[in-house]
Amino acid sequence: QVQLQESGPGLVKPSQTLSLTCTVSGGSTSSGNFYWSWIRQPAGKGLEWIGRIYTSGSTNYNPSLNSRVTISLDTSKNQFSLKLRSVSAADTAVYYCAREFERFDPWGQGTLVTVSS
Amino acid sequence: QSALTQPRSVSGSPGQSVTISCTGSSIGIGGHNYVSWYQQHPGKAPKLRIYDVTERPSGVPNRFSGSKSGNTASLTISGLQAEDEGDYYCCSYGGSYNYVFGSGTEVTVL
Numbered sequence A: 001q002v003q004l005q006e007s008g009p010g011l012v013k014p015s016q017t018l019s020l021t022c023t024v025s026g027g028s029t030s031s032g033n034f035y036w037s038w039i040r041q042p043a044g045k046g047l048e049w050i051g052r053i054y055t056s057g058s059t060n061y062n063p064s065l066n067s068r069v070t071i072s073l074d075t076s077k078n079q080f081s082l083k084l085r086s087v088s089a090a091d092t093a094v095y096y097c098a099r100e101f102e103r104f105d106p107w108g109q110g111t112l113v114t115v116s117s
Numbered sequence B: 001q002s003a004l005t006q007p008r009s010v011s012g013s014p015g016q017s018v019t020i021s022c023t024g025s026s027i028g029i030g031g032h033n034y035v036s037w038y039q040q041h042p043g044k045a046p047k048l049r050i051y052d053v054t055e056r057p058s059g060v061p062n063r064f065s066g067s068k069s070g071n072t073a074s075l076t077i078s079g080l081q082a083e084d085e086g087d088y089y090c091c092s093y094g095g096s097y098n099y100v101f102g103s104g105t106e107v108t109v110l
Helices: none
Strands: A003-007 A018-025 A035-041 A048-054 A059-061 A069-074 A079-084 A093-100 A104-107 A111-115 B009-012 B018-023 B035-040 B047-050 B064-069 B072-077 B086-095 B098-101 B105-109
Touching: A003 A093, A003 A104, A018 A035, A018 A093, A018 A111, A035 A069, A035 A104, A048 A069, A048 A079, A048 A093, A048 B098, A059 A069, A079 A093, A104 B047, B009 B018, B018 B035, B018 B086, B018 B105, B035 B064, B047 B064, B072 B086
Parallel strands: B009 B105
Antiparallel strands: A003 A018, A018 A079, A035 A048, A035 A093, A048 A059, A069 A079, A093 A104, A093 A111, B018 B072, B035 B047, B035 B086, B064 B072, B086 B098, B086 B105
């Protein structure tokens, strides 16, 4: 079955760019009517949808993060990536990647990113 | 976009039923059937329990059921079991090509 795995630095300095990659196995990022999404969760808080990318490369972002977010797709590596610019402590969270088709399933295990100097 | 409104916590004894509400807007929950529910255990990724308001993925026990009335969706867990404890989040397509999650509900099995 399809599995997702997040990877990237666990510590990012304020004002810098957070970069994460999600590697998909057991399925292809270039086929099917699926979107590939990023979702985050600050410690002790709820889930927040960040954005998504379609197999064609078209993207949609949460309006509250739109000016700082870029999601890209590398079908040759079966990966998609997240870049969040100008981060602050408020961006400290567990970041999840997930496959989406009107619902999010499956999810990666999540990766903690801390923004601190 | 504001988070969907859920009760902070609900509880029930083993074998009882609990219902979690999720209130949104006429553009969100009230405007389509793209409502899903997720269960999250501490330190783990969320797992899909219900999608398209009422549909249950393969492998999810039939004690989980979903419904919707107007701008409010609901998740009912019947025959509550110890493993049903955890945090539950609703999610709705919010229009304008984005999604919004609920504020989360902690389910406790007494």
